[in-house]
Amino acid sequence: MEKRVTFKGLWLPLLLVAPQLAITAVFFFYPAGQAIWQSLFIPDPFGLSMQWVGLGNFEYLLSDKYYRASFVTTAVFSILVTVVSMGVALYLAVLADRLIKGSGTYRTLLIWPYAVAPAVAGVLWLFMFNTRVGVVTWYLGLLGYDWNHVLNENEAMGLVVIASAWGRISYNFLFFLAGLQAIPKSVIEAAAIDGARFWTRFRTIVFPLLSPTTFFLLVVNIVYAFFETFGVIHTITSGGPQQATTILVYKVYSDGFVSQDLGSSAAQSVILLVIVGALTIFQFKFIERRVHY
């Protein structure tokens, strides 16, 4: 039996979804349409005239080695951010789930980073790892390690990954904890009586039962890593060094607003749109099927 409210008639439901449709139209369909239109032109730097080039922007992009390198950077970055933020969050959630006393405090403290805006988080981490005055850099120096993410590409990538994953851990933690607590205690007890010790229980019972949560977080985190990490990258590395942290969405910004190549920038956002669309369809078609029981 479905517990769903059904509305009769046409006008009331239309009225109820109208605000959402309006927002989607103004903030998604209109700009997306503009981007597709602009991607077919090359405007002059002053925006006074546009020249029709058809798919010229796309052809140029796909043959550009910097653009292709940005794909790899984005893939590495998104996978790392997703794996780190989900892995740490799951570990913390498992610990919090076992906790009886003080779990409220623990949960509250863990949710705080989520309230920090990405740009602010970026600045926080930047200060800690600043090559001249950073606390962490100083301690690493004492250990004999010369931290310099301004010059070292891997260190730069590591730092933006940590800064981006940090705020996400809170969010993922909350979902994982809720998922863990939704598993009936008796099922875990039954497994314990059946002879499964903690790790076996986690592997064979808990993790499979968490899979809908894990899948949801996977989708949300990948989308986050693709788009919302802009602030972190902008404040920490500005895409450098040597474009080592220029992910696709950052390249849209730097090519469009810094280099004033609006046609290419528009074409890049169209490509991004297609990638995320394809990724989401793929996830729902192939992964979601496996996660329900």
Next chain:
Amino acid sequence: MATVTLENLHKSYGKVAVIHGVDIDIKDGEFIVIVGPSGCGKSTLLRMVAGLEGVSDGEVRIDGKRVNEKEPMDRDIAMVFQNYALYPHMSVAQNMGYGLKIAKTPKAEIDTRVAEAARLLQLEPYLDRRPRELSGGQRQRVAMGRAIVRRPSVFLFDEPLSNLDAKLRVQMRLEIKQLQRELGVTALYVTHDQVEAMTLADRMIVMNAGVAEQIGAPLEVYANPRTAFVAGFIGSPPTNFMAAPDGGQIGVRPEHVSVVAPDAGNVTGRVQYTEPLGAETLVHVILENGETATVRQDGTVPIPAEKQDVGLAWDKAVEMRFGSDGVRVDAR
């Protein structure tokens, strides 16, 4: 197959004591039912035997060996939960074979034992289904099957039938009893339903507020309740209690009372309402002193009219006398 001994078993959460010392020697193959109202500590008692709750004081012994410190998996027990606690992402066969798989039993042996249990429980057509595709009764059977395939020494049942509808409950009750007899496994069974307790138990433990008020064979407990609580809890409708001159209570079972003329009975009262059930009739009477009493009379006996003044008569020999502390005082 094993004996289970509970010795002076206590449980407290911080300062709150919930089990105040339970002692029982359970024989090999015996079916013990722990019965009591909700919150009496019956489930806690069972969970202490299972190892899911720690023991605050006293000892649990299975086959003579102390198991207080042992993990549930090392106690050679199997448990059937009230909500069945099936693994929702596994098929029926996987659910039943899980424990054996963990124990690294060879695949062929797992298959044989699962098939055997499925045959016993008539689950053969459902082995590939997921729990959510089964009815309540079938899920119940899978939970039983999961317990059976591991061939434990002791079965623990925590209100296994309370999520089933009345008809199915009667049927499953019978099946559980037959199965336990067939397998000869010692069983501890928790329920709040006194009919289940009466029909299943070789011996029952009647619990109230963390105390085992009486331990004994069902009919013996019924005929000879040791406390007023047991007299009131076991038997439906419950025993009638009337204040005794000495401050205690007199208890009389409804079936021992008959409706007579107002001047011919031990007490007088007025009929409040009647419940004709066919084979028998329940007559609810409000006594002169404001107490209520129930009479259970045969369906063939004329039913008194409501609001009618009547007398209630019983043989003094069937009276049960309880002291002011609720303990039986007339020695039997």
